Structures are given as C-alpha cells and as structure tokens.
Amino acid sequence: MEFSSKLLEEAVNEMSQLPGIGRRTALRLVLHLLKQPESQTVALSKALLDFKTDVKFCKNCHNISDTDLCEICANKSRQSEVVCVVEDIRDVMAIENTSQYRGLYHVLGGKINPMEGVGPSQLNIKSLIEKVKLGKIEEIIFALSSTLEGDTTNFYIYKQLEGLEVKTSTIARGIAVGDELEYADEVTLGRSITNRIPFEKSLKSQ
C-alpha cells in the first residue's frame, strides 16, 4: 500500500498494530474518523491514553479497578474464603454475568507460555500462594481455559499449594446446556461422561 500522505500512513500503521486489524481495515477505520467530527477522534485518543496511563489494579485480586480494592473484593457479602483463579478481566465479567458465583477472584494476568516468554514470575501467582498461606482461604477454583497453557498453569499452581490446607477444584467441562450430543467434540463428550454427576444434583442446579 502506498499512501499519498505521511500522516495517513502513520495513522494506518499504528491502527494495524492492533490484533486482528489488517492494513485495509485500519485504512477504513481511519477514513471513518476523518468523516466524523474532530471530537470523536479526540475522545478516542484521550480514552485510550487515560486508560493506559491511569489504570490501577485491585491490590487483592489484581483485577482492573479504579479503586485500591475492587468492588467485588470490597463487598462484605461475598464469600472471601472461596477464590476463583482466572486469566483476565474478561473471565471475571463472564462469570459475574452468570450470577452463580458469590466468592472472590484472583486474576493471574495470563497463562504460563514458554513459547511467548511468559513464566510463572510474570503472573500473579506468588500473591495467590501468600494469600493461601494466611490460612483464610478454603477453596481455590481453577477456571483457566483448558488448553496446554491453561493446564500447565493450573498444575504449576497446584504444585505450589502442596502441603497447604486448601481444597482445589476446577470448573466442570461438558456439553453446553441445550447442545446436541452429536455435534459435541469427543474430548468434551468423553469428559462429560467420566465426570457425570448424580441425577438428583442436576435437578438442584436447574
């Protein structure tokens, strides 16, 4: 792509640094901003900069938060003895949307991924172990995605917890509610049979 303007080229270059945004899409987005009032571009630039420079993290669970302690951790009515380990804020939002969970979270900020140079020390793992050592946590729920990296991270944390008095569990994998068995992948279907639950229990969770 050859541009007739350095300013345009620069804007497209920066925009196409974002994941999933190719150069054509970047050009379309930049030309869209050109047609809109200047206030929109100013607001976008300011919001991104403000977020990046002023973002804070909850000192307890490491979730993104505008206050020292996030709303969930500060909520006295939640069960502080149950902690759900997740990768990032999107997982917190997804679980909160279910309204089925009353415990707290611990946001790792990623998964162990040697290929991308992410080791345990880059993640918020140490602070999780410290919290457990204080003895006030009864259960750790692993809710990382079931990929090689997710499983590795789960196992690493599990090993670190050895000798500490805490229950560990992992979220159930199985056929999605409403899904047809025939379209499920074998691994998921296999797991959902191995980890079957008593029928009476399934009635309760409806």
Add this chain to the structure above:
Amino acid sequence: MEFSSKLLEEAVNEMSQLPGIGRRTALRLVLHLLKQPESQTVALSKALLDFKTDVKFCKNCHNISDTDLCEICANKSRQSEVVCVVEDIRDVMAIENTSQYRGLYHVLGGKINPMEGVGPSQLNIKSLIEKVKLGKIEEIIFALSSTLEGDTTNFYIYKQLEGLEVKTSTIARGIAVGDELEYADEVTLGRSITNRIPFEKSLKSQ
C-alpha cells in the same frame, strides 16, 4: 457488559464507536494495549489526532495529501487532460496499484445518498465542473461503484456536464479476469456480453 473500571469502560465505549468493532472486540483491543508498552498507546493516540487535525487535501483533486498539490497532480508526466472521478482515496490507491492509468483523479469524497443526508453540495462536484469549464479536460472517466448511489452520482455529474465539450466514459464492468462464467452474477455477465469488445483489442490489453 458491566465494567469494574470507568477508565476501561470509557476506552471500550470509544473504541466500539468505530464501524465493525463491537464491544467484545473493543475490549479485546483495549486489553491488548494494556499488555503492550505505553509507547504503543501514545503512538496510536498521537497518530490518530495528528492525522485528524493536520490532514490536508490536494487543492486540485481533493485527495488526502500532505502538500497543497498531491504527488499525482504535481507529476508533469501524467495526462492532465484525463480525469478519473472516484469516491475516495481507497479507489485512487486501487487504480494506482494497477499501473494502467496515467491520467489524474478527482476525489468526490462520497456519493449522493439522500437517505444519509448527502446531497451534491456536500461532495466535490462543483470544482469538477469548474475544471471542465476551463476547457483543458478532454475526458472524464466515471469510476464510482455501480450501486444506486454510484449511478445517481454519475448521472448527476453527467447532467451538469451537458453542453460542455468533454468526453465521458465509465470503467468496464464484466467478469473478473480468471473467474469462471458459471459463478458470475447475471447482471455482470449480461453487461459483459452487451459491452463486448473486438477480439483484437483484448489481445492488446493483455
């Protein structure tokens, strides 16, 4: 979507104003920036702002340009008596990429679209007619997309040119080079038969 941070929410809100970017994608992009060095967010914000505030347009063809006269208009070796009418800079870039065109362009900045409140006065049509009136243009090539809006705009300009001595043409519509006839839509195939060209001519353009 409920956010644990106003700063995050604001960034996602602004990002999702862009066309084709939903709130989930916006969140993914903003969280990506959070993981990158601050310099990337600074560069992105600055590039967008600089482009929006300092953008200039060629005073002859209205294309985006950092100089008063764009590189194409300033190029003495191009045929200034042939002018190709296009919607925006993307069309200029697409035609330039073919290396088949040696004339100049005239960028309208849009198409007549009453539904979206775009009338002829919002487009760079008047300056095109003025240019033709100076008598130095021999041919106008219409290269707008063949939609209702494109056809309306072509026809409007065509009417404005009545009585002026200038040849008008429109780019050929037909089956794409390498495409199978059976997969072409009927309108395109019909046009490519109606507007067939002498075989000898097709040899020359290969």
